[in-house]
Structure formats: structure tokens, C-alpha cells
Amino acid sequence: MSDPLNDPTAVDASARRPLSANEEFMCAFDRGDDLGVFGPRGVVLAGWRVRGPLDAATVQLALDDVVARHEALRTTIIRDQGAPYALVSPPRPAPLSVIDLPATESEAGRELLAHEFLDEVDRDSRLGAKELPLLRATLARFDASDAVFVIVTNHLASDGWSMQVLMNDFVTCYAMRRGLPSPGLPETRQLGEYAYWQQEARDSEAATLAREYWKDTLSGGEMTILPTDRPRRLDVPPVYSVYRFVLDAELAGATTALAKSLHSSPFMVLFACFNLFLHRRTGVTDLVSPVITSGRTEPGFEDTVGTLFNFLPIRTDVSGCASFADLVRRTRASLLEAYSYELPFGEIIAKSEPELMAGPIMNVSSVVSAFQISQFPPESTEETGGLRVSALRRRLNSLVDVSEIPDGNLWELDLHPDGDVVGVVKYNSLDFDLPTIVAMVDDYRELLLAALRSPDAALPKQESSV
Incomplete structure (x- = not known):
């Protein structure tokens, strides 16, 4: 047969x-x-x-x-x-x-x-x-x-x-x-229906306008990259690990409160802080950093199973931001524009300047870090068929040698029902040592804490060393 x-x-x-x-x-x-x-x-x-x-x-x-x-x-x-x-x-x-x-x-x-x-x-x-x-x-x-x-x-x-x-x-x-x-x-x-829909959507007027938007928006930009602890070994299998952490309920509540006052979402505040973190770590003011979306922009695919997630390279200029509140407003504007012109990542980079991906591809001593908030369809709280189900979302143990991602680092934050934020950084242990990842998360937490306490204060200056 x-x-x-x-x-x-x-x-x-x-x-x-x-x-x-x-x-x-x-x-x-x-x-x-x-x-x-x-x-x-x-x-x-x-x-x-x-x-x-x-x-x-x-x-x-x-x-x-x-x-x-x-x-x-x-x-x-x-x-x-x-x-x-x-x-x-x-x-x-x-x-x-x-x-x-x-x-x-x-x-x-x-x-x-x-x-x-x-x-x-x-x-x-x-x-x-x-x-x-x-x-x-x-x-x-x-x-x-x-x-x-x-x-x-x-x-x-x-x-x-x-x-x-x-x-x-x-x-x-x-x-x-x-x-x-x-x-x-x-x-x-x-x-399969999603794949055919994407093919048809490529010829639409909206897709044409979106391609022009991304070409203009990303022109001259480069993905913001973080230095690794050692030169990358692309000829050997990666060893992905996860470092897990918690942002306490006080930080989570303050994040939500600031977001509300600035007509933003908690994700926008958390991502603005990630932009600040990248700026402090690299000295770059013209940041291009990817966020991960569900990719389910077309109604009717909410219950489709498949790899639909998408990367959106968000470009945010932090220069001229007098305060963290200013940075949130600027980040919010960048995100809302990107969402309204969402295209598959492959189409976005195909229409962008070559320099956008040149750094991540050619540099063997740095990686791109993607950022996302955990996204879930509604989970039923009702008993069905005699069963009551609750997701095991509160994972707190850091692990070595886990499931892989295509490349780079992934920061994911989950706004947990308990009121705090459960976070994870997935990274290749051949690129980074655990203390480096821990230090990054500690820096991010300290920046967020300071920003939430005084959102209208002047932004902290770039670190003198990494």
C-alpha cells in the first residue's frame, strides 16, 4: 500500500x-x-x-x-x-x-x-x-x-x-x-480554509494599503537585538529553558490603573516598559520589537485549530519621551496602527527594507526578543458532562531543556485570575546563562515599579554598562 x-x-x-x-x-x-x-x-x-x-x-x-x-x-x-x-x-x-x-x-x-x-x-x-x-x-x-x-x-x-x-x-x-x-x-x-482565505486576502485593497503602511513604517529600521553571553552556535541543537517569575498583585493593580487612566490596555503598559527595558539595555532609541498576536483577525476563525499566531514588528521611537506616561501613549499609538494594518509576518518583511532582518540574521552574538500577553479563548466555568475543568496556568518552576521555539527569546506575561502577573522567559541556554536572564527580569521589574510609582517623572537614563 x-x-x-x-x-x-x-x-x-x-x-x-x-x-x-x-x-x-x-x-x-x-x-x-x-x-x-x-x-x-x-x-x-x-x-x-x-x-x-x-x-x-x-x-x-x-x-x-x-x-x-x-x-x-x-x-x-x-x-x-x-x-x-x-x-x-x-x-x-x-x-x-x-x-x-x-x-x-x-x-x-x-x-x-x-x-x-x-x-x-x-x-x-x-x-x-x-x-x-x-x-x-x-x-x-x-x-x-x-x-x-x-x-x-x-x-x-x-x-x-x-x-x-x-x-x-x-x-x-x-x-x-x-x-x-x-x-x-x-x-x-x-x-485549510484559513490558508485559502489568506491567499484571497493578499489581493485585496486592504492588504495593498497594509503593505504600503509596513513598507513606510519600517523603512530604515532594524530589529532591536540583545547581546548574548557567548557567540551563538548555529551548528548544534539548541537547549531551550524557561525562567519563571511573578509580578505581584500590587504591580498588576497599578498597571491596570495606569492603563485605564491613559486609555490603554495593561498589555500596552507592560510592552511600553519592555521598550524602556530594551532602550536601557541597548542604547537604541528607534526600537523595532516584535509582539505576538493570535493572528485571528478574520471573524469565524476563533475556533480554528492551527498555528495561526503572528509576529508584528512594532516600531517605537523613545527619543523625546519626557516620561513613562509619554512612552505609554507613543507605544499605544504604534500598537493600534500595527493592529489596524496586520499582515502575516512573512509579507511584512518581504516589503520592508533589508536592514530590518539583517542584524538578527547576520549577527551571531545577539538575538531578537519577542513579547506577548497570554491569549486564550473563553474557558467554560460551568460543569459539562459531569466535568469541571480549570487550566494549570500558574506555573512557577524554572526548567532546563524544554520545548523549543524557532529562534531568539520569548517573554510571555499572563494576567492571572489571582490578581498578579505570572511571567516566563524562554531562552536558548547555549546563548544565555540563567543569571543573565534573571538580571534582565529584575531590571524589567524595577523599571516597571519605578514607572508606575511616578509615571510623569523623567525617564531613567540608559545604563552605563550591561
Whole structure:
């Protein structure tokens, strides 16, 4: 029998589709099947506490329903037959592991074990881009009605937003399999539809205007880069690690209050402080720093599973800003303009000056740092099918050798329901030592604290040394 992954004539032509813009972007980081975005460490994972009766056989059936529902989990990018394209395969069962966690009666003890287990999965997960379906799950049970449920996908099949979509669908499918009342599954548009929509959108008047905006906005600009602790080794596999930290409730509350007073969002305030941090670290006043968006600009793709996230290179000139409040206003204006002209990152840099990416590509002693606020679709707080689910978002343990990102550093802040901000910096341990990352976060925290206390005071001068 022909292998559809190696013989495109073995499947119906409708199973083939063009790549989405983000899939094309990811192909630029192709380092083969063993490394990089197509390698087994390019994964996304998320975990939840699940309370209620979980029958393993029904969990398996619900997982298989989810795989059948979302074609991104069954899609392989074919890269060895000319121009890359996507190939959608028929559904097949999703691997499910069922284990028992140590017995403990304490809720605090169980929550701690849940996060430790999620960290363990993060360190151990491997899932290559050809290992269909591109989803694995583990059900780790404290007892018959209390468990930790972890989903792992290859990053080519999903992003952070998609993980909550998958969990929402799993809970609904589980209820339906048990014959219990459920809200039903919303209509979903597939990643292939998104790819075709992007192709059509490229010829629209709005896209033409957006390309001109980015060309003008980024003309003469360069990505702002941070120096590494040692020359980068691009000939060896990266070793990504995470440093986690908390901005306390007082800082989070002050951030929200300042944002409200300046008609901004908390993200705008936090990103303005990141701009200030970059300026202090590099001395650069004309900053170009990427933020990550959900990429779901077109209505109707909120429930689409796939790698839809997008990079927007935000250009902000900090010169002439008399105070942090001024910097927030300027950052806000840059962000709002960028959002109104959002294009896939690949199209943005294709129309920009070559210098924009020359520094990051040619310099082996520095990296780009991307910044984002965690973005999730709504998580149901209601019981469905006898299950109550809560995301394990409060991860506080720093780890070595975890899932990879395409390149550079990633700063991600989560405005946690508890009232504080849980942050993480993901970095390549071959580029940076942990004390350097800790010092960066401490600098950022101190800058934010000072800025929130006196937003109208003069901005601090650049550091004399790094």
C-alpha cells in the first residue's frame, strides 16, 4: 500500500492544500526532521485539573473525535517534492497514556503535584511533524474523580490559543459520548480554509494599503537585538529553558490603573516598559520589537485549530519621551496602527527594507526578543458532562531543556485570575546563562515599579554598562 506522506498520488487531490502564511514562515526555520520546527521538540503543551468521573475508554473516544474534527492535527507539510504543500490525512486514534499520581488528600498538595507533573511532561515530550496525529494526551489520576489532563501537540498543528479550543471540544465530545447534556460543538473552520482565505486576502485593497503602511513604517529600521553571553552556535541543537517569575498583585493593580487612566490596555503598559527595558539595555532609541498576536483577525476563525499566531514588528521611537506616561501613549499609538494594518509576518518583511532582518540574521552574538500577553479563548466555568475543568496556568518552576521555539527569546506575561502577573522567559541556554536572564527580569521589574510609582517623572537614563 502506498504511503500518503511520501506518495501524494495515494490520496485524493482534495487532501492537498497550499500552506498558510504561518506555515510558510515556519518552513524558513526548517532544519530537517530531527531539529527545529519540524523536529520532535517543537511542541506546545497545556494542562488542566479535571474534577468529575473520567472513564479512560470514553476519554479515548472523545480524543479521537477531536482529531477527526480538526484537520490541522492530521496535516503533514511535504517539503521534499518541490514547493512545500500541506497534506491532510484521514483520522486515526490519538495516543493516550493513563497513569496514577501519588495519593494525597491535601488540595494544596495535589495542585503542587499537578504542576510538577506538567513540568515533567514538558521536559519529556517529543512529537515530530510526521507523527500523525499531531496530538498526544496523558490522563494522570489522583483518584476516580480528580485528575490532571495534559495535551501535547506539534507546534505546526496548533498554538497557545488552539490548546484551549482543543480542551473545550474534548469536554463537549466527552459529554456527548456519555449521552449527557452539553452545549454542543460550534461550527469550526479548518486551517485549510484559513490558508485559502489568506491567499484571497493578499489581493485585496486592504492588504495593498497594509503593505504600503509596513513598507513606510519600517523603512530604515532594524530589529532591536540583545547581546548574548557567548557567540551563538548555529551548528548544534539548541537547549531551550524557561525562567519563571511573578509580578505581584500590587504591580498588576497599578498597571491596570495606569492603563485605564491613559486609555490603554495593561498589555500596552507592560510592552511600553519592555521598550524602556530594551532602550536601557541597548542604547537604541528607534526600537523595532516584535509582539505576538493570535493572528485571528478574520471573524469565524476563533475556533480554528492551527498555528495561526503572528509576529508584528512594532516600531517605537523613545527619543523625546519626557516620561513613562509619554512612552505609554507613543507605544499605544504604534500598537493600534500595527493592529489596524496586520499582515502575516512573512509579507511584512518581504516589503520592508533589508536592514530590518539583517542584524538578527547576520549577527551571531545577539538575538531578537519577542513579547506577548497570554491569549486564550473563553474557558467554560460551568460543569459539562459531569466535568469541571480549570487550566494549570500558574506555573512557577524554572526548567532546563524544554520545548523549543524557532529562534531568539520569548517573554510571555499572563494576567492571572489571582490578581498578579505570572511571567516566563524562554531562552536558548547555549546563548544565555540563567543569571543573565534573571538580571534582565529584575531590571524589567524595577523599571516597571519605578514607572508606575511616578509615571510623569523623567525617564531613567540608559545604563552605563550591561
